[in-house]
Amino acid sequence: MSSNPFRAAQFLTSAPDPRRLPADAGAEIAFAGRSNAGKSSALNAICDQTGLARTSKTPGRTQLLNVFVLNDGGRLIDLPGYGYAKVPEAMREKWRGTIDAYLRERESLRGVVLIMDARHPLKDFDRQMLDFCRAAGLACHVLLTKSDKLSRSEGARTLAGVRRECATQGWSATAQLFSALDKTGLDQARVALAGLLGGESA
Ligand SMILES: Nc1nc2c(ncn2[C@@H]2O[C@H](COP(=O)(O)OP(=O)(O)O)[C@@H](O)[C@H]2O)c(=O)[nH]1
Numbered sequence: 033m034s035s036n037p038f039r040a041a042q043f044l045t046s047a048p049d050p051r052r053l054p055a056d057a058g059a060e061i062a063f064a065g066r067s068n069a070g071k072s073s074a075l076n077a078i079c080d081q082t083g084l085a086r087t088s089k090t091p092g093r094t095q096l097l098n099v100f101v102l103n104d105g106g107r108l109i110d111l112p113g114y115g116y117a118k119v120p121e122a123m124r125e126k127w128r129g130t131i132d133a134y135l136r137e138r139e140s141l142r143g144v145v146l147i148m149d150a151r152h153p154l155k156d157f158d159r160q161m162l163d164f165c166r167a168a169g170l171a172c173h174v175l176l177t178k179s180d181k182l183s184r185s186e187g188a189r190t191l192a193g194v195r196r197e198c199a200t201q202g203w204s205a206t207a208q209l210f211s212a213l214d215k216t217g218l219d220q221a222r223v224a225l226a227g228l229l230g231g232e233s234a
C-alpha cells in the first residue's frame with residue numbers, strides 16, 4: 033500500500049455503550065479480541081502510531097468503545113476486550129448482549145477485525161464473535177497476532193487450521209498471520225481493512 037490511510041487515524045471519542053457512538057452514517061469497522069490478545073498493539077501498528085490505542089498491562093479494565101476517525105470520515109471502533117477470568121460472568125453476559133445488538137443493528141458497520149493470539153486461536157470468545165458476525169451477516173477479518181512467537185511451520189499450520197474451521201462453521205471470515213512486533217502481515221492487514229471499509233479509505 034503506497035500510502036497508509038490508517039496513519040491519519042485520530043482519537044475522536046469514547047462511548048460507554050454502542051448507543052452513544054457517533055451518528056450511524058458513513059462506514060466503520062470494529063476491532064474485537066480477548067483481553068491481552070494484542071488488539072491495542074495491532075491497532076497502533078496498523079495506524080503507524082505508537083500511542084493511539086493504549087497498550088495495557090492491566091487487561092479487562094477498559095470498558096469503553098474507543099472511536100478513531102480517518103481522513104475520509106471512516107471510523108475504527110475499538111470494542112472492549114472481555115474474556116478475562118477476573119470479569120464476572122454477569123458482566124460478560126451483558127457485554128455479549130450489547131455487542132450482539134451492535135453488530136446486528138449498526139448500519140454503518142462494514143465488518144469486524146478479530147484479533148487472536150496465534151498461539152491460542154478460536155477460544156470461546158472468538159467463536160462467539162464469529163457466530164455473532166454470521167448471524168448479523170457481517171464479514172470478519174482475523175488477525176492471528178504474535179505470530180513472531182511461532183515458527184514458520186507452526187504459523188502456517190495455525191492459519192490453515194483457522195481457515196478450515198471457518199469453512200466448517202460457515203463463518204464468513206478471512207484470516208492471516210500478523211505481528212505488531214516484527215510487522216508480519218502489516219500491509220496485508222491494511223489492504224484487508226481498507227477493503228472492509230469499502231475502498232473509500234484505500
Ligand atoms: N511478541 C509479541 N507480543 C505482542 C504482540 N502484540 C502484543 N504483544 C504483547 O501482548 C501484550 C498485550 O498486548 P495489548 O496490545 O495490550 O493487548 P490487548 O489487551 O488485546 O489490547 C503486551 O504485553 C504486548 O506487548 C506481538 O505481535 N508480538
Ligand SMILES: [Mg+2]
Nearest residue numbers: 072086087088
Ligand atoms: Mg488493549
